[in-house]
Amino acid sequence: MTPLYQRVAFVGLGLIAGSMALAMRRGGLVAETVGTARSAESRAIAAEIGLVDHVTDTAAEAVQGADLVVLCVPVGAMDAVAQDIAPHLAQGATVTDVGSVKQAIIDAVGPYMPDNVHFIPGHPLAGTEHSGPRAGFAELFDNRWTILTPQDGVDAAALDRLTRLWQGMGAQVDVMDPPHHDLVLAVTSHTPHLIAYTMVGVADDLRRVTDSEVIKYSAAGFRDFTRIAASDPTMWRDVFLTNKDATLEILGRFTEELFALQRAIRRGDGEHLHAYFTRTRAIRRGIIDAGQDTDAPDFGRSKR
Amino acid sequence: MTPLYQRVAFVGLGLIAGSMALAMRRGGLVAETVGTARSAESRAIAAEIGLVDHVTDTAAEAVQGADLVVLCVPVGAMDAVAQDIAPHLAQGATVTDVGSVKQAIIDAVGPYMPDNVHFIPGHPLAGTEHSGPRAGFAELFDNRWTILTPQDGVDAAALDRLTRLWQGMGAQVDVMDPPHHDLVLAVTSHTPHLIAYTMVGVADDLRRVTDSEVIKYSAAGFRDFTRIAASDPTMWRDVFLTNKDATLEILGRFTEELFALQRAIRRGDGEHLHAYFTRTRAIRRGIIDAGQDTDAPDFGRSKR
Numbered sequence: 350m351t352p353l354y355q356r357v358a359f360v361g362l363g364l365i366a367g368s369m370a371l372a373m374r375r376g377g378l379v380a381e382t383v384g385t386a387r388s389a390e391s392r393a394i395a396a397e398i399g400l401v402d403h404v405t406d407t408a409a410e411a412v413q414g415a416d417l418v419v420l421c422v423p424v425g426a427m428d429a430v431a432q433d434i435a436p437h438l439a440q441g442a443t444v445t446d447v448g449s450v451k452q453a454i455i456d457a458v459g460p461y462m463p464d465n466v467h468f469i470p471g472h473p474l475a476g477t478e479h480s481g482p483r484a485g486f487a488e489l490f491d492n493r494w495t496i497l498t499p500q501d502g503v504d505a506a507a508l509d510r511l512t513r514l515w516q517g518m519g520a521q522v523d524v525m526d527p528p529h530h531d532l533v534l535a536v537t538s539h540t541p542h543l544i545a546y547t548m549v550g551v552a553d554d555l556r557r558v559t560d561s562e563v564i565k566y567s568a569a570g571f572r573d574f575t576r577i578a579a580s581d582p583t584m585w586r587d588v589f590l591t592n593k594d595a596t597l598e599i600l601g602r603f604t605e606e607l608f609a610l611q612r613a614i615r616r617g618d619g620e621h622l623h624a625y626f627t628r629t630r631a632i633r634r635g636i637i638d639a640g641q642d643t644d645a646p647d648f649g650r651s652k653r
Numbered sequence: 654m655t656p657l658y659q660r661v662a663f664v665g666l667g668l669i670a671g672s673m674a675l676a677m678r679r680g681g682l683v684a685e686t687v688g689t690a691r692s693a694e695s696r697a698i699a700a701e702i703g704l705v706d707h708v709t710d711t712a713a714e715a716v717q718g719a720d721l722v723v724l725c726v727p728v729g730a731m732d733a734v735a736q737d738i739a740p741h742l743a744q745g746a747t748v749t750d751v752g753s754v755k756q757a758i759i760d761a762v763g764p765y766m767p768d769n770v771h772f773i774p775g776h777p778l779a780g781t782e783h784s785g786p787r788a789g790f791a792e793l794f795d796n797r798w799t800i801l802t803p804q805d806g807v808d809a810a811a812l813d814r815l816t817r818l819w820q821g822m823g824a825q826v827d828v829m830d831p832p833h834h835d836l837v838l839a840v841t842s843h844t845p846h847l848i849a850y851t852m853v854g855v856a857d858d859l860r861r862v863t864d865s866e867v868i869k870y871s872a873a874g875f876r877d878f879t880r881i882a883a884s885d886p887t888m889w890r891d892v893f894l895t896n897k898d899a900t901l902e903i904l905g906r907f908t909e910e911l912f913a914l915q916r917a918i919r920r921g922d923g924e925h926l927h928a929y930f931t932r933t934r935a936i937r938r939g940i941i942d943a944g945q946d947t948d949a950p951d952f953g954r955s956k957r
Contacts, residue, residue: 425923474870478937494869494870496870523869533866533867533870534870536855536856536859536867536875537856537866537867537870537871537874537875538870538874538875540852540855541852541874541875541877541878542874543911543914543918544848544852544911545874546914546929546930546933547907547910547911547914548844548845548848548907549933549936549937550910550929550932550933551840551844551903551906551907551910552840552841552936553932553933553935553936554906554910555840555903555906561939561943562837562841563837563840563841563936564936564939564940564943565798565827565943566778566798566800566837566838566841566842567841567940567943570841570842570843570845570846570849570881571840571841571842571845572940573845573877573878573880573881574845574877575933575936575937575940576877576937577874577877578930578933578934578936578937579933579934579937579938580930582926582927582930582931582934583927585926585930586923586926586927586930587923589918589926590918590921590923590926593918593919593921596918597915597918597919599855599859600911600915600918602855602858602859603851603852603855604908604911606851606854606855606858607847607848607851607904607908610847610850610851611901611904614847614893614894614897614900614901614904615897615901617894617897619729619890619891619894622886622889622890622893622894623886623887623890625850625854626850626882626884626886626889626890627886628854628857629850629853629854629857629879629882629883630882630883630886631857632853632856632857632867632868632879632882633782633853633879633880633882633883634883635865635868636868636871636876636879638868639865639868639869639871
C-alpha cells in the first residue's frame with residue numbers, strides 16, 4: 350500500500366514510541382521514521398537497535414519535513430517540547446501525542462501550534478511495566494484501544510489519516526472529548542495505579558513483615574500490584590499532577606467505599622461483604638466478553 | 654515410590670482440593686483419593702470428571718479409614734465440618750486444611766480433634782480467580798509456597814510426611830507461627846484483595862463512566878484488579894471476618910499512606926510522588942529475582 354505518511358518524527362523514544370515505530374514498520378504504514386530523545390543514552394540505544402530509520406540530536410531536527418510528529422515525552426515535558434518544535438514544523442503537518450491525560454496536554458501544547466498544523470491529541474491504552482527504547486514491541490497495540498481527542502473544527506482528512514494509521518498498527522480507535530477521557534482514565538488506570546503504588550509502599554514499610562517474606566509469599570494477589578507499581582515514576586508523577594481533579598474525585602469515592610467495607614469487617618457484617626464481592630464478579634465477565642482479557646486462569650507464570 | 658498416604662479424604666471439592674487431587678495423581682503420591690462436597694452438583698461434577706477416585710455423600714463417610722484428611726471448605730464452615738468428622742477420624746490420621754487464615758481455623762477445628770489425631774494446619778499460597786471442581790489443575794502448586802502452622806508438640810514424623818507430600822505436589826514448604834502467617838497474608842493477599850474489590854465496585858458505581866467504557870478501556874491497570882476481584886465471594890468474606898485484626902491494621906496503614914499521596918497530588922508535590930513511585934520499583938525486582946513472577950511484559954494477553 351502507499352504509505353500514510355512520508356516522514357514520522359518521534360519526540361521521545363520510550364516504550365510507546367518504540368512500539369509505534371516497530372508497528373508502523375510491521376504494517377508498511379510509513380515511508381520513513383525519525384526519532385530523538387533528551388537522553389544521549391536513549392538516542393544511542395535507539396540507533397544501535399535500529400528502532401527508527403534516523404536518530405537526531407534535537408527535536409527541531411527530527412520534526413523538519415515530517416508530515417506526522419508524535420510527542421512521546423512525559424506530560425510534564427510537553428509544554429517545553431511544543432515550544433521547541435513549533436518554529437520547525439512543516440506546513441500541513443499533523444502533530445499528535447500519546448499522553449495519558451488529554452486536557453492538560455491540550456492546554457500545554459495547543460497554544461504553540463501554528464494555524465497551518467493539525468494538532469490531534471491521542472492516547473493508546475496499552476503499555477507494560479517496562480520503559481525505555483528497548484521496551485518496545487510491534488504487537489503492543491493489537492486489539493487495544495486508542496482514544497483521539499480532536500478539538501472542534503479539526504480537519505476531517507487529517508483525523509481520518511491518523512485514525513487509519515492507528516488501525517494499521519492494530520488498534521481500535523475511539524473519539525472522545527478530553528475531560529471525559531480524563532475521567533474514564535482516572536477510573537480505569539490512574540487511580541488503580543496510585544492504589545497499587547500505595548499498597549506496595551505499605552508492604553515495603555512494614556518492619557514486622559520482612560521484604561523477603563512479602564516477596565516470597567506474593568503469589569496470592571500482591572504480585573499483580575507490584576507489576577503495576579513498577580511503572581515509570583516520572584510518567585506517573587506527571588499523570589497525577591495533570592489529572593488532579595478527576596483522580597482526587599475517584600480517590601474520594603474509593604476511600605468512601607473502602608471505609609464502608611472496613612466498617613463491615615469491624616462489625617462482622619458478612620452479608621455486606623458477600624454482596625459486594627458478588628457484584629464485582631460481573632464486571633470481570635464483561636471484560637472477558639469484550640476481548641480485553643482471556644478467561645484462562647492467571648496464576649503468575651503465564652507470560653509471553 | 655511407595656505412596657506417602659494410603660487414603661486421602663478431601664472435604665470440599667473446589668479449586669484447591671481438585672488441584673491437590675490432580676497433583677497427587679501426577680506424582681503418584683497417594684494410593685487412593687476420596688472426596689465430598691456439600692453441594693450435590695459439585696459432587697456430581699467431581700464424579701463425572703474423575704477428580705478423585707471416589708465421591709461420597711457425606712464427610713463422615715469420606716474420612717473413614719483415611720490417613721490424611723484435607724479440609725478444603727471456606728473458613729467459616731471449618732467449625733461445623735470439624736465437629737461433623739471428629740467421631741469418624743481414623744486413629745493416627747493427619748488432619749490438615751488449606752484455609753487462608755490460620756489462627757481462626759486452629760481455634761475452630763482444634764477443640765474437636767481427638768488426641769490420637771495429628772492436626773497440622775496448612776495454607777498453599779496459590780490460586781486463580783476461578784472456583785469449583787472444574788477449576789483445578791495439577792500444576793497449580795509448582796514453585797509456589799505452602800505454609801504449615803503446626804502447634805507445639807506436633808509429631809515430627811507426621812509433619813515430615815505432610816511436608817514431603819506438598820513437595821511432591823511441586824510446592825516449597827515453610828513453617829510459621831499462626832499469628833505471623835495471618836499478618837503476612839494480610840499484607841500480601843487479604844488487603845490487596847479488599848482494595849481490588851473496592852476499586853472495581855467504585856468503577857461499577859460510577860454513572861458517568863458507563864460499564865462498557867470501564868470494560869473497553871480496562872487495559873491500563875484496572876484489568877488486573879478485576880481478575881483479583883473475581884475471586885470466590887464466600888471464601889473472601891470469611892477471610893476478612895476471621896483475619897479481622899491484621900486486615901484492619903494493614904488497612905489503617907494503607908489509608909494513611911494513601912492520604913499522604915492524595916495530599917501530595919492536591920498540593921502538586923511532584924517530588925514526593927516521584928520518590929514514592931521510585932521506591933516501589935525495587936520490590937518488584939525482588940519478586941522477579943525470587944522466581945515468583947517473570948520479567949516478561951504482561952499486557953493482558955499472555956495466558957497459559
